[in-house]
Amino acid sequence: MSDRAAWRHEQLRREYRQERLERRYRRLLALYPADHRREHAEEMVGVLLAAAADGRRRFDVADAADLLAGAARIRMRIVGSRLRDPRWPASSVCDPRWSDALAAASVVFPLLLVVAALSEMGLPQTWESQLTGQGAVPGALADGYLTMWPLTFGAPLTALLALLRLRRVAACAALVTTVSLIAIAPSVWGTYSDPGLALAVFLSCLTTGALCFSADPARGLTLLRWWGTASVAGGALVMSGLTGGTMWPCCYLAASLPRSMQSAGTSLQAASSTVVTVNTTSATSETFVSASSIGNEIAAMVAIGVVALVTIIFLRGPVGRRVMVLLLVPAIPYVFIVLSNFESLSYAGISGLPSSDAYSVLLLYLLPGLLLVMIVAVARIRRRRARSG
Amino acid sequence: MQEPTFLILTALAAGPQHGYGIMTDAARISAGRVRLRAGTLYAALDRLRAEGLVETDREEIVDARLRRYYRITAEGSARLEAEVRRLRANTAAAAARLGIAGGLA
Numbered sequence: 001m002s003d004r005a006a007w008r009h010e011q012l013r014r015e016y017r018q019e020r021l022e023r024r025y026r027r028l029l030a031l032y033p034a035d036h037r038r039e040h041a042e043e044m045v046g047v048l049l050a051a052a053a054d055g056r057r058r059f060d061v062a063d064a065a066d067l068l069a070g071a072a073r074i075r076m077r078i079v080g081s082r083l084r085d086p087r088w089p090a091s092s093v094c095d096p097r098w099s100d101a102l103a104a105a106s107v108v109f110p111l112l113l114v115v116a117a118l119s120e121m122g123l124p125q126t127w128e129s130q131l132t133g134q135g136a137v138p139g140a141l142a143d144g145y146l147t148m149w150p151l152t153f154g155a156p157l158t159a160l161l162a163l164l165r166l167r168r169v170a171a172c173a174a175l176v177t178t179v180s181l182i183a184i185a186p187s188v189w190g191t192y193s194d195p196g197l198a199l200a201v202f203l204s205c206l207t208t209g210a211l212c213f214s215a216d217p218a219r220g221l222t223l224l225r226w227w228g229t230a231s232v233a234g235g236a237l238v239m240s241g242l243t244g245g246t247m248w249p250c251c252y253l254a255a256s257l258p259r260s261m262q263s264a265g266t267s268l269q270a271a272s273s274t275v276v277t278v279n280t281t282s283a284t285s286e287t288f289v290s291a292s293s294i295g296n297e298i299a300a301m302v303a304i305g306v307v308a309l310v311t312i313i314f315l316r317g318p319v320g321r322r323v324m325v326l327l328l329v330p331a332i333p334y335v336f337i338v339l340s341n342f343e344s345l346s347y348a349g350i351s352g353l354p355s356s357d358a359y360s361v362l363l364l365y366l367l368p369g370l371l372l373v374m375i376v377a378v379a380r381i382r383r384r385r386a387r388s389g
Numbered sequence: 390m391q392e393p394t395f396l397i398l399t400a401l402a403a404g405p406q407h408g409y410g411i412m413t414d415a416a417r418i419s420a421g422r423v424r425l426r427a428g429t430l431y432a433a434l435d436r437l438r439a440e441g442l443v444e445t446d447r448e449e450i451v452d453a454r455l456r457r458y459y460r461i462t463a464e465g466s467a468r469l470e471a472e473v474r475r476l477r478a479n480t481a482a483a484a485a486r487l488g489i490a491g492g493l494a
Contacts, residue, residue, distance in 0.1 A: 036431075036435065040431055040435075040457075042454070042455040043407075043408055043455050043456065043457045044408070044427055044431055045454070046408070046409070046454035046455060046456060047408040047409045047412065047427050047430070048427050049454075050409040051409065051412065051426075051427065062426065063426050063427060063428070065428075066426035066427065066428035066429055067426075067427060067428040068428065069428055069429070069432075070427070070428025070429060070430075070431055070432035071428070071432075073432040073436075074431075074432050074435050077435070077436060077439070081439075
């Protein structure tokens with residue numbers, strides 16, 4: 001009887017050990033790609049336990065290391081085969097709605113980048129001041145537009161290449177624009193916390209992404225049709241002509257703010273001399289600049305809004321909604337700047353661009369960056385759910 | 390061809406086998422010199438299946454555990470045969486130069 005009890009005890013102990021061993025191996029198998037795990041996990045546990053039954057009852061470190069190496073090798077092979085796909089990285093976007101949205105974005109975003117470039121270089125204001133002989137001339141052209149070469153040449157070149165349906169070349173141009181924009185920012189703008197710069201950085205960044213991950217700008221052109229593309233491009237150019245100029249009604253809106261606020265803002269602004277004006281001696285032009293600097297941001301936001309509206313008119317449904325979500329990313333810096341400018345105008349009296357402190361850089365780049373990461377994450381999670389469900 | 394691949398294909402050349410069977414067979418073929426572990430074995434099987442050299446034969450449940458049997462494909466046999474020829478030519482050349490021709494086969 002005691003013999004039998006001992007045997008039973010031994011049996012239970014063995015079962016317990018086996019279970020524990022299985023659990024530990026399963027934990028390691030979790031490192032394998034989901035597809036491989038579904039297909040082979042049970043089988044591999046069987047092999048590992050069978051090998052363990054050959055004398056080694058304990059968890060084997062060499063086996064564990066080998067499992068890790070095996071998982072790494074299988075994952076590397078999957079990555080390698082994905083990279084060899086001629087449609088990479090567009091092939092990694094599985095959802096056709098996202099794929100279409102990116103295709104449309106690869107047409108719309110380069111155009112928006114041109115808008116951002118035009119308004120950042122202050123071309124409209126310059127034209128206007130040349131025409132009317134008055135108003136603020138921003139420093140961009142005075143400094144020489146060559147110093148802003150990523151915007152002057154990169155943006156139109158990217159747009160042209162995208163419209164010519166040269167996806168890869170356009171993507172390279174957009175990437176060069178993004179990187180060089182970030183590289184020259186400290187020497188040209190002297191800060192990263194410039195809303196126009198943040199807008200251009202995010203637009204060129206999104207353009208790069210859209211061109212990389214969309215199947216083809218040709219698909220985007222098909223979706224928008226030629227009149228849609230023409231409307232977006234026309235709308236974008238007209239709006240860029242209006243941003244920042246005195247023709248823009250927003251300036252008058254800002255100028256109609258209580259005079260005390262404006263004068264407070266003007267005196268501080270003149271002291272810090274953050275905004276470039278030609279005529280700083282005249283009080284009237286100073287008032288105008290402090291008002292139009294807010295008008296600038298509002299105008300740029302409205303410009304983006306109009307282009308977004310034109311886009312959604314031509315792209316209704318799930319594809320259009322996704323383009324809108326992508327458009328939210330570059331719009332965030334502007335919303336933030338406008339809000340903070342109005343706030344500071346109302347009680348601190350400091351108008352114009354935000355100070356180049358780490359806080360505003362964080363808000364300008366971190367928020368849109370986070371949104372971008374969230375969009376990608378949500379799209380990935382949905383894809384995974386769709387695949388398993 | 391790497392040795393684990395060669396041993397797996399050799400093991401399967403005799404007939405379909407399951408994972409643990411391939412493991413023990415590989416040890417037998419290499420006279421205990423090579424011990425394939427699960428990670429190496431399944432990474433190799435994954436690649437060989439992708440290359441079309443090996444395919445799934447059948448599945449069995451033994452002691453509540455899944456056993457999947459693998460078999461070599463015609464392409465796998467051809468690849469193994471080519472490797473055998475290459476190795477044989479090399480060993481023959483080496484043996485001839487060492488003056489032990491015929492001593493090794």
